[in-house]
Amino acid sequence: MFDFPKWKFGLVVGLVLLATLYSLPNLFPQEPAIQISANRGATIDEVLQGRVEGALKGKKIEYFGLVRSDNRLMVRLPSADAQLLAQTTLSEELDDKYTVAMNLASTVPGWLQALHAKPMTLGLDLQGGVHFLMEVDQKAARDQLEERYVSELYQLLRTEKIAYRSVTRTRDGLSIQLLSPEDRAKALAQVTSKSPDLLAEEAAAGDPNVLLVRIRPEMIVAAQKATIEQNITTLYKRVSELGVAEPIVQQQGQTRIVVQLPGIQDTAAAKKILGSTATLEYRAGNDSANAVEAANTGRIPPDSKLYYDQSGNPVLLKKELIASGDQLVGATSGFDQQSGTPMVSVTLDSAGGMRMLDFTSENVGRPMGVVYIERVPETRVVDGKELRTFKETQTVISLARINGVFSTKFQTTGLNSSQEASELALLLRAGSLAVPVDIIEERVIGPSLGRENIEAGLKAMAIGTAFIILFVMFYYKLVGIVTVIGLGVNMLLLVAILSVLGATLTMPGIAGIVLTLGMAVDANVLIAERIREEVRSGNSPMNALKAGYEKAWGTILDANLTHVFASLAMFAFGSGPIRGFAITMFVGILTSMFSAVTVTQLIMALIYGRQRKVQAISV
Amino acid sequence: MELFNPNANIPFMSWRRISVTISGILVIASLLLIFTRGFNLALDFTGGTLVEVESEQALDTGAVRAALEKAGFGTVAVQSIGGAKEVAMRLPPTEGSISADQAQVETAKRVQLALAEADITVVVKRSEFVGPQVGKELAEDGAVAVVFVLLTIMLYVAMRFEWRFGLSGIVGEVHDIIITLGFISLIDMDFDLTVLAALLTVAGYSINDKVVVFDRVREIFRSARKLGPEETINKAINNTLSRTLITGVTTFMALLSLYFLGGPVVENFALTTIFGIIVGTASSIFFCNPMLLWLGVSKSDLQVVKKEDPELALRP
Numbered sequence: 001m002f003d004f005p006k007w008k009f010g011l012v013v014g015l016v017l018l019a020t021l022y023s024l025p026n027l028f029p030q031e032p033a034i035q036i037s038a039n040r041g042a043t044i045d046e047v048l049q050g051r052v053e054g055a056l057k058g059k060k061i062e063y064f065g066l067v068r069s070d071n072r073l074m075v076r077l078p079s080a081d082a083q084l085l086a087q088t089t090l091s092e093e094l095d096d097k098y099t100v101a102m103n104l105a106s107t108v109p110g111w112l113q114a115l116h117a118k119p120m121t122l123g124l125d126l127q128g129g130v131h132f133l134m135e136v137d138q139k140a141a142r143d144q145l146e147e148r149y150v151s152e153l154y155q156l157l158r159t160e161k162i163a164y165r166s167v168t169r170t171r172d173g174l175s176i177q178l179l180s181p182e183d184r185a186k187a188l189a190q191v192t193s194k195s196p197d198l199l200a201e202e203a204a205a206g207d208p209n210v211l212l213v214r215i216r217p218e219m220i221v222a223a224q225k226a227t228i229e230q231n232i233t234t235l236y237k238r239v240s241e242l243g244v245a246e247p248i249v250q251q252q253g254q255t256r257i258v259v260q261l262p263g264i265q266d267t268a269a270a271k272k273i274l275g276s277t278a279t280l281e282y283r284a285g286n287d288s289a290n291a292v293e294a295a296n297t298g299r300i301p302p303d304s305k306l307y308y309d310q311s312g313n314p315v316l317l318k319k320e321l322i323a324s325g326d327q328l329v330g331a332t333s334g335f336d337q338q339s340g341t342p343m344v345s346v347t348l349d350s351a352g353g354m355r356m357l358d359f360t361s362e363n364v365g366r367p368m369g370v371v372y373i374e375r376v377p378e379t380r381v382v383d384g385k386e387l388r389t390f391k392e393t394q395t396v397i398s399l400a401r402i403n404g405v406f407s408t409k410f411q412t413t414g415l416n417s418s419q420e421a422s423e424l425a426l427l428l429r430a431g432s433l434a435v436p437v438d439i440i441e442e443r444v445i446g447p448s449l450g451r452e453n454i455e456a457g458l459k460a461m462a463i464g465t466a467f468i469i470l471f472v473m474f475y476y477k478l479v480g481i482v483t484v485i486g487l488g489v490n491m492l493l494l495v496a497i498l499s500v501l502g503a504t505l506t507m508p509g510i511a512g513i514v515l516t517l518g519m520a521v522d523a524n525v526l527i528a529e530r531i532r533e534e535v536r537s538g539n540s541p542m543n544a545l546k547a548g549y550e551k552a553w554g555t556i557l558d559a560n561l562t563h564v565f566a567s568l569a570m571f572a573f574g575s576g577p578i579r580g581f582a583i584t585m586f587v588g589i590l591t592s593m594f595s596a597v598t599v600t601q602l603i604m605a606l607i608y609g610r611q612r613k614v615q616a617i618s619v
Numbered sequence: 620m621e622l623f624n625p626n627a628n629i630p631f632m633s634w635r636r637i638s639v640t641i642s643g644i645l646v647i648a649s650l651l652l653i654f655t656r657g658f659n660l661a662l663d664f665t666g667g668t669l670v671e672v673e674s675e676q677a678l679d680t681g682a683v684r685a686a687l688e689k690a691g692f693g694t695v696a697v698q699s700i701g702g703a704k705e706v707a708m709r710l711p712p713t714e715g716s717i718s719a720d721q722a723q724v725e726t727a728k729r730v731q732l733a734l735a736e737a738d739i740t741v742v743v744k745r746s747e748f749v750g751p752q753v754g755k756e757l758a759e760d761g762a763v764a765v766v767f768v769l770l771t772i773m774l775y776v777a778m779r780f781e782w783r784f785g786l787s788g789i790v791g792e793v794h795d796i797i798i799t800l801g802f803i804s805l806i807d808m809d810f811d812l813t814v815l816a817a818l819l820t821v822a823g824y825s826i827n828d829k830v831v832v833f834d835r836v837r838e839i840f841r842s843a844r845k846l847g848p849e850e851t852i853n854k855a856i857n858n859t860l861s862r863t864l865i866t867g868v869t870t871f872m873a874l875l876s877l878y879f880l881g882g883p884v885v886e887n888f889a890l891t892t893i894f895g896i897i898v899g900t901a902s903s904i905f906f907c908n909p910m911l912l913w914l915g916v917s918k919s920d921l922q923v924v925k926k927e928d929p930e931l932a933l934r935p
Binding site for chain 2: 452453456457459460461463464465467468471472475507508510511514515517518519521522525526529532533551554555558559560561562563565566567568569570572573578581582585
């Protein structure tokens with residue numbers, strides 16, 4: 001028990017050194033900085049650097065440490081005030097091709113960064129963070145709902161073999177243009193029996209060949225509610241993919257969603273992910289009409305719509321939707337094995353897959369187009385007023401022949417770069433927002449309260465620890481001192497692991513650490529009390545020491561394992577702050593088992609193991 | 620140094636009628652409090668209104684908080700947002716509000732008036748309503764978390780020890796949580812997510828305490844041949860008493876410094892945990908072990924399971 005092989009000493013010393021190394025970054029404070037990143041089409045080059053430097057010098061803003069990389073430009077500033085001023089100046093100077101965001105630059109030396117050592121991120125309550133307010137576009141939700149029913153009606157008419165001219169969306173609802181009043185009667189009967197979500201009007205409107213269909217109001221309400229819920233879920237997933245530990249995604253009012261990203265000051269990346277919405281629409285290509293001619297003459301077949309591809313060539317696609325973004329289950333980026341170009345491999349849900357199967361089995365060899373729809377919110381100042389507009393771009397990103405019959409799994413090729421492929425895959429994977437969500441407000445939460453909190457938290461931690469140390473050393477003498485060393489190791493390990501995991505430190509998290517310390521002592525108290533008991537019952541000092549560790553171990557294991565399970569359940573079923581607390585506790589229990597038992601045992605072995613005859617244990 | 624006489628043999632188990640009666644009374648009183656008085660649920664669970672104001676001069680978040688508290692808004696979370704001249708206040712929903720929009724307008728106006736009383740001139744920049752359904756979700760998640768934490772603990776203890784330990788452990792846990800909830804209700808504490816975290820901490824800590832005693836009960840049952848269940852349990856409590864109290868003291872030190880120095884964010888967390896730990900420690904001694912005895916724990920239940928020897932079974 002007390003004959004430790006050399007490798008075990010080496011292992012513990014190595015772990016402690018490693019832990020020291022990886023907790024080191026927490027000692028380096030972060031500096032205010034401005035980050036400029038390019039939006040689609042713009043480049044970060046020397047010209048931009050010149051403009052930025054010129055603008056800052058023009059306003060006499062001190063700056064340093066300007067770093068330019070391929071996709072972003074970082075400028076460090078001496079103070080938070082200068083940072084704010086620089087942001088205002090630069091956003092005015094640069095147009096919407098660039099995103100100017102406040103950020104915090106790391107001062108961790110390069111050699112540490114090279115080892116992937118990074119400080120713990122601080123939560124919104126400790127350092128502020130980004131706060132977004134997003135509005136769900138309910139009109140678009142309605143539009144989409146109607147589009148879906150239009151597709152459904154087309155399909156219904158075709159399967160029931162009712163001749164029709166077209167199905168269109170009008171102000172009064174969906175209107176089906178048929179060829180004869182008889183067909184109208186047939187359609188009326190079919191819609192009534194097969195589509196319970198729709199209300200078909202019995203009485204014929206002006207034209208006896210037209211059937212007017214409405215979506216039931218309760219369906220619209222349900223769809224709107226589902227839209228908000230779906231958006232919250234997908235936003236949450238997207239935010240998680242950004243690497244935020246404790247994001248807050250909450251509904252506010254009827255159509256808005258709050259997103260708070262603690263620790264993240266890089267609004268540029270967050271905004272790009274949250275603000276722009278990408279949707280894919282799979283539509284049948286129209287190969288019976290000439291797209292160039294249609295574009296020139298303006299005569300577009302009634303069942304089709306004119307799009308343009310990435311090089312600006314016109315493309316005609318049928319109005320009928322095969323599958324849309326909300327039917328996407330998954331998307332991963334990779335390289336196409338045949339052409340070697342970037343691709344996104346797409347998985348559809350069963351409904352989407354079924355329609356894809358229906359479509360592809362009848363249309364092998366015919367074209368199918370993929371429309372990439374992107375909406376980016378923009379702010380412009382017109383006559384001193386802020387004006388919110390959206391830039392919607394619909395681009396056909398691929399028009400490919402259908403090579404075979406497929407359903408739920410297939411690939412979308414034709415993306416420009418692997419970066420675009422992975423970015424698109426990220427957006428699609430997050431569940432693809434069915435409806436655009438626009439950022440209507442963006443704020444950076446000030447660090448003032450954060451500073452107060454972190455100071456109070458650290459003070460509480462220092463004083464609490466000091467009291468525990470004094471008490472334990474006084475009460476358990478040498479064993480107490482060894483316990484304190486164990487506690488120190490525990491602290492180092494905990495901070496190192498939390499840093500490496502990239503956990504976000506919040507106020508509840510600090511409470512968790514303080515509490516873990518208090519309870520980590522428990523293991524050592526168990527050991528020390530056991531040693532005392534063994535000494536009292538007449539064991540020799542060395543045997544008492546051994547028996548103390550041996551007998552206490554079982555209890556420590558049981559007590560700590562119940563705790564581990566409790567923290568796991570807390571993590572699995574809790575949300576936000578509860579989770580952060582659970583992570584701290586989970587890691588804290590594991591490190592405390594190691595440091596309180598193994599580490600102290602090694603030290604005891606070093607102290608007593610070499611003495612030929614141990615007279616007494618100082619406990 | 621010894622704080623306690625290691626050879627003490629305090630007859631805890633002979634006080635079991637009294638101690639369990641006290642426990643019962645406390646649980647009933649707590650349940651009454653919980654169901655009649657309820658909780659002062661914070662914005663996290665109820666939803667509410669967010670008001671953002673802007674001022675010409677720098678705003679002191681402490682002064683704003685004080686002014687609002689004076690005007691009867693209760694505890695308002697005040698945070699500075701994007702500079703010193705702007706603050707955000709999260710207010711509980713106004714009572715008797717007709718509609719969400721109306722509540723927003725009213726609250727914003729009342730905030731402005733309250734601040735004007737304290738000579739703080741502000742312009743309301745934004746007021747938002749926090750949907751109560753979000754709070755409902757959080758509250759449900761929290762409740763589910765508590766239940767699952769308890770269940771996993773019970774399963775583990777039942778597996779590692781025996782079902783009687785699992786059952787008395789869980790009943791003890793529920794007892795601790797109910798009494799802590801009663802305390803929260805009694806002092807009208809703001810029940811927010813940190814308090815929920817504190818409740819879960821209490822659950823973890825108190826089972827820790829119970830497991831240590833249970834472990835000793837099992838050990839003595841297995842080693843000492845002559846002791847009956849009551850003596851065994853009593854001895855286990857006495858043997859672990861020193862550890863129970865020392866650990867309690869060190870945890871207390873950490874919590875007291877959190878309570879007094881940690882600032883308002885962790886104040887409620889610390890207070891809840893302090894109370895819960897007292898209850899948890901007491902119930903490990905005075906409540907769970909009597910339960911264990913009544914459930915009929917005995918030496919034979921804890922024998923290391925050996926393969927039965929058919930020949931041995933035949934011997935008289």
